Amino acid sequence: GGGIASGLLLSSGIHSLLSSCSPQPSTPTKTPAQNTVARTPNPKFIPDLEINLKAAPKTVQLLSGQPTQVWSYAAELVKGDPNSLQAIPDSYLGPIIRVRQGQRVRVNFQNNLPQGQPSIVHWHGLILPEDMDGHPRFAIDPGQTYVYEFEVINRAGTNWFHPHPDQLTGQQAYAGLAGVFIVTDPEEATLKLPSGTYDLPIVLQDRTLDANNQLLYLNSKIGTPRNTGMGGMGGMGGMGGMGGMSQGNSSQSSGGMDDMGGMMGFLGKQLFVNGQPDFTLAAATRVYRLRILNGSNARIYKLAWSNGDPLTVIGTDGSLLTQPVIRKYVMLAPGERLDVWADFSKLKVGTQLALNSLAFSGAENVDENNMGGMSSSNAPELGAAMTLFNVKIGRAETETLQLPSKLATLPLLRPEDATNAAQPRPVELSLQGMKWVMNGKPFEMNVATPQETVKLNSIEQWEIINKLNPGAMMDAKGMAHPIHLHGVQFQVISRQVLPELAAGWQTVKDGYVDEGFKDTVMVMPGERVKLLMKFDKYSGLFTYHCHNLEHEDAGMMRNYRINT
Numbered sequence: 323g324g325g326i327a328s329g330l331l332l333s334s335g336i337h338s339l340l341s342s343c344s345p346q347p348s349t350p351t352k353t354p355a356q357n358t359v360a361r362t363p364n365p366k367f368i369p370d371l372e373i374n375l376k377a378a379p380k381t382v383q384l385l386s387g388q389p390t391q392v393w394s395y396a397a398e399l400v401k402g403d404p405n406s407l408q409a410i411p412d413s414y415l416g417p418i419i420r421v422r423q424g425q426r427v428r429v430n431f432q433n434n435l436p437q438g439q440p441s442i443v444h445w446h447g448l449i450l451p452e453d454m455d456g457h458p459r460f461a462i463d464p465g466q467t468y469v470y471e472f473e474v475i476n477r478a479g480t481n482w483f484h485p486h487p488d489q490l491t492g493q494q495a496y497a498g499l500a501g502v503f504i505v506t507d508p509e510e511a512t513l514k515l516p517s518g519t520y521d522l523p524i525v526l527q528d529r530t531l532d533a534n535n536q537l538l539y540l541n542s543k544i545g546t547p548r549n550t551g552m553g554g555m556g557g558m559g560g561m562g563g564m565g566g567m568s569q570g571n572s573s574q575s576s577g578g579m580d581d582m583g584g585m586m587g588f589l590g591k592q593l594f595v596n597g598q599p600d601f602t603l604a605a606a607t608r609v610y611r612l613r614i615l616n617g618s619n620a621r622i623y624k625l626a627w628s629n630g631d632p633l634t635v636i637g638t639d640g641s642l643l644t645q646p647v648i649r650k651y652v653m654l655a656p657g658e659r660l661d662v663w664a665d666f667s668k669l670k671v672g673t674q675l676a677l678n679s680l681a682f683s684g685a686e687n688v689d690e691n692n693m694g695g696m697s698s699s700n701a702p703e704l705g706a707a708m709t710l711f712n713v714k715i716g717r718a719e720t721e722t723l724q725l726p727s728k729l730a731t732l733p734l735l736r737p738e739d740a741t742n743a744a745q746p747r748p749v750e751l752s753l754q755g756m757k758w759v760m761n762g763k764p765f766e767m768n769v770a771t772p773q774e775t776v777k778l779n780s781i782e783q784w785e786i787i788n789k790l791n792p793g794a795m796m797d798a799k800g801m802a803h804p805i806h807l808h809g810v811q812f813q814v815i816s817r818q819v820l821p822e823l824a825a826g827w828q829t830v831k832d833g834y835v836d837e838g839f840k841d842t843v844m845v846m847p848g849e850r851v852k853l854l855m856k857f858d859k860y861s862g863l864f865t866y867h868c869h870n871l872e873h874e875d876a877g878m879m880r881n882y883r884i885n886t
């Protein structure tokens with residue numbers, strides 16, 4: 323059907339409306355000729371793994387009844403170990419790509435999405451040269467191919483990939499485009515960690531499906547008309563249905579709440595794990611390695627086992643920790659990953675438990691009265707308690723693995739090693755009109771200011787400052803923002819919060835796992851977070867942005883340049 327296509331074509335018109343409403347000098351709008359580079363293979367590059375990866379519409383059976391139209395990455399092995407490529411069956415998600423450190427990978431990415439949907443793949447977590455990293459300036463049009471050729475230099479860890487076109491990342495990822503990229507290395511191989519079927523990616527995503535089982539994105543059925551003070555923006559970001567429902571839904575679009583959806587981020591009604599609703603892990607009495615990825619557009623989770631056991635964390639974002647960390651609960655914001663040692667060996671066959679998200683507060687610091695209530699979509703609010711998936715212990719197995727006391731040797735930096743330890747480089751998050759911005763500016767495709775330029779091989783501290791916006795439009799005083807840096811892995815060295823926001827912060831702060839290397843960091847309203855990093859790999863122009871995908875699409879993204 324042409325349902326998806328028409329729904330999304332509608333949305334590209336809406337996006338240009340969005341930029342024309344912007345109070346800022348508008349971001350260069352992509353036109354086919356302008357920001358399109360179709361990269362061809364380099365005959366001198368000899369890959370040991372080659373994959374064809376195609377983004378295209380697909381139909382999957384998600385719920386009983388009508389099948390669901392999605393967009394999905396279809397992968398095909400051209401060269402290399404067949405185990406490097408695993409599908410997630412009957413899912414919109416996937417594939418899972420598994421590589422060893424040092425492997426040379428070629429990916430022939432083909433954009434087969436409907437017209438009006440340029441795309442490019444970002445390998446979230448991998449450290450890559452600028453033209454391999456999926457910056458929006460490299461987005462290709464439907465019908466074009468971009469050839470990636472890179473060497474994997476990352477440490478063992480759980481990474482992922484997803485689209486990264488300017489202003490369209492949220493809807494493309496939501497429509498189903500995402501996969502997992504797992505790296506292993508010789509050091510990890512010496513550890514006795516669960517492997518094979520005991521090493522499982524767990525991708526958490528929330529979705530809203532309509533009565534015909536089609537995906538809804540920033541659905542405008544909710545709420546009441548509202549004067550945004552920027553006349554003519556009704557329906558901004560609203561897409562109607564992702565599949566077949568566009569007319570029906572847009573006729574119900576009265577504006578207002580879609581603006582809020584774009585501003586606050588999309589929250590879905592239903593939880594999908596690995597692309598499946600009501601996911602249940604059928605487990606044995608043994609240890610599992612769960613590589614949990616928050617692949618949601620905007621929802622933040624507070625992970626905890628239902629039986630009160632703490633979580634044993636062995637890795638975060640792109641690498642293992644130096645030693646396991648035990649937490650009652652762990653926060654996981656969009657884009658972040660968590661490597662969990664899940665020990666079911668002491669449980670009895672027949673036991674059932676769940677991985678839950680516990681309630682927390684303060685991530686949306688808004689005046690609900692003034693906003694008509696964000697819960698009117700019937701989706702659980704940000705911070706609402708929910709069950710993520712169930713675990714059923716169905717069979718006995720004898721476990722011999724033991725939690726290693728030492729994991730990875732990490733070249734951790736000391737705060738005083740930074741050239742700017744006394745005055746960290748500030749990154750201020752604030753609200754301008756209806757848009758979240760960084761250092762007062764929205765995204766500009768090819769620009770990095772002198773304040774956004776660093777030197778190759780330098781060690782720096784950055785301070786992310788999530789400012790309060792008193793008197794902001796609709797009293798959105800603040801929101802939690804997961805900030806992601808491309809091109810570098812960082813350490814989180816300190817966190818502070820404004821005293822007036824300490825109450826909400828108390829409900830999340832013990833769930834930060836800041837011990838290792840990260841590429842995405844959750845920053846609560848009123849929180850200041852200091853990062854420490856070394857730009858020691860590649861020079862070039864990279865982005866850093868909020869991984870709340872609606873924020874990113876609305877311009878909460880900037881470039882920074884690593885100069886030689």
Ligand code: C2O
Pocket residue numbers: 444446484486657806808865867869
């Ligand atoms: Cu996962 Cu720039 O994003």
Ligand code: CU
Pocket residue numbers: 758802803804868869870873874878
């Ligand atoms: Cu944000």
